[in-house]
Amino acid sequence: MSSKPYIREVSKTSWFLSQPRYKRYMAREVTCIFIFAYTFLLIFALGSLANGPDAFQEFLSALRSPWGVLFNLAVLVAAVYHSISWFSVTPQAMPIQRGEEFVPGNLIVNAHYGAWAVVSLVVLILGV
Amino acid sequence: MAKSNKPIFWGLFAAGGTVTAFLTPVLALITLFAAMRFSPDLLTYDYLHAFANHWLGKLVIFGVILVSLWHAAHRLRVTVHDFGIRADTVVAYLVYGLAGLGTLMTLVYLLRI
Numbered sequence: 001m002s003s004k005p006y007i008r009e010v011s012k013t014s015w016f017l018s019q020p021r022y023k024r025y026m027a028r029e030v031t032c033i034f035i036f037a038y039t040f041l042l043i044f045a046l047g048s049l050a051n052g053p054d055a056f057q058e059f060l061s062a063l064r065s066p067w068g069v070l071f072n073l074a075v076l077v078a079a080v081y082h083s084i085s086w087f088s089v090t091p092q093a094m095p096i097q098r099g100e101e102f103v104p105g106n107l108i109v110n111a112h113y114g115a116w117a118v119v120s121l122v123v124l125i126l127g128v
Numbered sequence: 129m130a131k132s133n134k135p136i137f138w139g140l141f142a143a144g145g146t147v148t149a150f151l152t153p154v155l156a157l158i159t160l161f162a163a164m165r166f167s168p169d170l171l172t173y174d175y176l177h178a179f180a181n182h183w184l185g186k187l188v189i190f191g192v193i194l195v196s197l198w199h200a201a202h203r204l205r206v207t208v209h210d211f212g213i214r215a216d217t218v219v220a221y222l223v224y225g226l227a228g229l230g231t232l233m234t235l236v237y238l239l240r241i
Contacts, residue, residue: 012212029210032203035148036226038156039196043233046189049176050240056173063163072160079152086149093142120154127158128170 028085034078041071087112137202144199147192180241193234201227 016022048059062068090112091105162170179185201223208219 012214015212016210026210029203029207032200032207035152035196036200036204036223038152039193039200040230041159042155042193042196043230043237045176046180046193046234046237046241049173049180050237053173056176060162060171063159064165069160069163072156072163076153076156076160079148079156083149083153086145116150119150120157123151123154124158127154128161128167 024085028082031078031082034075035082037071038075038079041075083116087116140195141199141202144195144197144202147195148199151192152196177241180238186238186241190234190238194231197227197230198224 016026045056045059048055063072087109091108094108096103096108158170161167180189204223205216205219208223209216213219
């Protein structure tokens with residue numbers, strides 16, 4: 001007689017710890033918390049911009065606190081991880097067919113990296 | 129096939145993922161530089177106000193914030209479920225409510241600038 005039940009209990013809270021690829025999936029998922037929070041930072045910045053130079057200066061002071069630096073650093077790391085994982089699935093998400101053949105996946109991924117570099121450079125030049 | 133509003137939301141979700149993938153790292157880099165006081169010319173009131181005062185600047189700001197917000201909200205809903213919290217309706221109201229509030233705040237602020 002088999003003692004192992006056919007359906008095994010899977011933990012609802014720690015299921016992803018069992019396999020590296022589940023951990024990578026969750027690491028990617030968690031980046032959305034930082035992106036959500038960062039979007040609100042942008043909204044607060046916009047609000048201070050609407051309220052005049054003094055309000056904006058207050059926003060800048062808050063940004064320059066140690067927590068502000070730490071938060072921005074965490075967002076940067078999370079956002080880069082999100083970008084890399086987003087671009088790496090683009091061949092599956094939007095395969096491009098040319099005649100009979102599909103365009104090779106690494107070409108699509110590299111095109112995204114190239115465009116990412118250009119966009120980042122343009123925003124840096126505009127913003128700095 | 130049954131009609132579904134899924135493509136619209138799925139399209140917004142994909143647009144948000146692409147926009148955040150391209151823009152959030154460099155934006156976070158700039159705000160990090162500003163937070164670390166790399167240069168006094170970073171994030172000046174006059175420059176940003178002039179950008180947000182132009183109709184094209186307003187459109188860009190609104191578009192970026194809108195898709196980032198709803199993309200992240202949708203993913204947050206799934207992430208909460210993945211961490212074992214089985215209260216989807218409450219979570220959905222909460223995250224989409226926050227996204228809606230953020231959208232409204234963005235609109236009001238942009239109109240006031």
